[in-house]
Amino acid sequence: MNRTTTPATPWSRLRLRQSPHLRDLVAETTFTAANLIQPIFIVGGITGAETIPGLGDNARLGGHAALEVIARDLETGVRHFLLFCVPAEKGPGALRFDYAKRAVGLIKEQFGNTLNLWVDICLCSATNHGHCAMLDARGRIDLGNTLDALAAMSLAVVGAGADGVSPSDMMDGRTAHIRAALDAAGHTNTPIMSYSTKFASQFYGPFRGAADSAPQFGDRRHYQIDVRSRRDAIASSVRCANEGADLLMVKPGMTSIDLIAPITEATGLSVGAYQVSGEYASLLALHGQGLITDFDAALLETWHVFRRAGAAYIITYGARRAWAIGL
Numbered sequence: 001m002n003r004t005t006t007p008a009t010p011w012s013r014l015r016l017r018q019s020p021h022l023r024d025l026v027a028e029t030t031f032t033a034a035n036l037i038q039p040i041f042i043v044g045g046i047t048g049a050e051t052i053p054g055l056g057d058n059a060r061l062g063g064h065a066a067l068e069v070i071a072r073d074l075e076t077g078v079r080h081f082l083l084f085c086v087p088a089e090k091g092p093g094a095l096r097f098d099y100a101k102r103a104v105g106l107i108k109e110q111f112g113n114t115l116n117l118w119v120d121i122c123l124c125s126a127t128n129h130g131h132c133a134m135l136d137a138r139g140r141i142d143l144g145n146t147l148d149a150l151a152a153m154s155l156a157v158v159g160a161g162a163d164g165v166s167p168s169d170m171m172d173g174r175t176a177h178i179r180a181a182l183d184a185a186g187h188t189n190t191p192i193m194s195y196s197t198k199f200a201s202q203f204y205g206p207f208r209g210a211a212d213s214a215p216q217f218g219d220r221r222h223y224q225i226d227v228r229s230r231r232d233a234i235a236s237s238v239r240c241a242n243e244g245a246d247l248l249m250v251k252p253g254m255t256s257i258d259l260i261a262p263i264t265e266a267t268g269l270s271v272g273a274y275q276v277s278g279e280y281a282s283l284l285a286l287h288g289q290g291l292i293t294d295f296d297a298a299l300l301e302t303w304h305v306f307r308r309a310g311a312a313y314i315i316t317y318g319a320r321r322a323w324a325i326g327l
């Protein structure tokens with residue numbers, strides 16, 4: 001049979017995929033560097049930059065090295081930074097949070113309002129045992145002392161100029177406790193970006209080396225969410241919303257995309273995704289083995305998936321690549 005025409009169909013899914021112009025015309029997700037947040041690690045007692053295994057150009061930075069990195073990132077269009085402060089020494093001294101005040105003060109003095117500085121609020125880098133809470137003599141979570149310490153850290157960094165705080169500990173009541181402390185100190189306009197749906201995960205590995213925050217015994221499964229529990233995952237974000245969180249988050253992002261839309265719907269708040277260290281490192285590792293040829297294209301693909309799933313913002317170790325990617 002001599003077939004000169006393809007069979008007529010009432011519709012085509014191919015017609016609008018055939019050229020970049022047509023694909024761009026109907027693309028349903030877009031975003032710019034404005035939607036991205038770049039993590040930064042400032043480590044007390046070091047100078048220069050120390051490599052973080054697996055995380056590419058992300059490094060543990062001394063104060064002045066951090067200023068240089070941030071200056072370069074600002075040139076690429078990054079405006080939001082999530083700061084992790086790591087003290088030189090752990091224990092009771094660290095729990096005064098002077099190291100965090102110094103790090104925040106240094107950055108805000110240099111860059112003022114050209115950037116928006118979020119600070120991760122957690123105790124795991126400061127405690128000797130590496131857990132995200134204060135523990136009692138029997139090793140159980142001491143919730144009262146934990147909430148006071150988290151509020152104290154929040155007040156310390158906001159007093160030093162932080163633009164927002166981001167509690168990542170997963171304790172009951174932390175958002176309400178931090179909100180009340182900030183309000184009482186007159187910081188009523190300081191937003192809280194809560195790690196509201198945060199799972200216990202194997203994908204935090206590279207981070208724990210960077211933040212020197214691996215638990216010295218046990219794991220975090222008695223305070224982070226069980227990956228099997230969808231209702232708990234949604235309810236945890238609802239809890240933070242009810243306690244006054246301004247922004248919510250799912251984490252690890254790539255394994256939690258199914259939760260972004262239901263949480264947005266349940267709370268009416270903007271929900272972001274944290275592409276965590278192990279997720280980012282896995283893309284880099286594939287690239288390193290030649291199994292992903294175009295790393296930036298792969299990264300952009302994951303960001304679009306976050307967006308397609310409804311993410312309002314994305315925390316990613318590759319935010320500083322946005323300019324090179326063409327965003």
Ligand code: PBG
Nearest residue numbers: 122124168203204207276277278
């Ligand atoms: C601290 C904290 C962690 C991350 C962000 N804040 C580690 C953890 O909970 O063990 C993980 C970030 C990443 O892996 O990129 N509580």
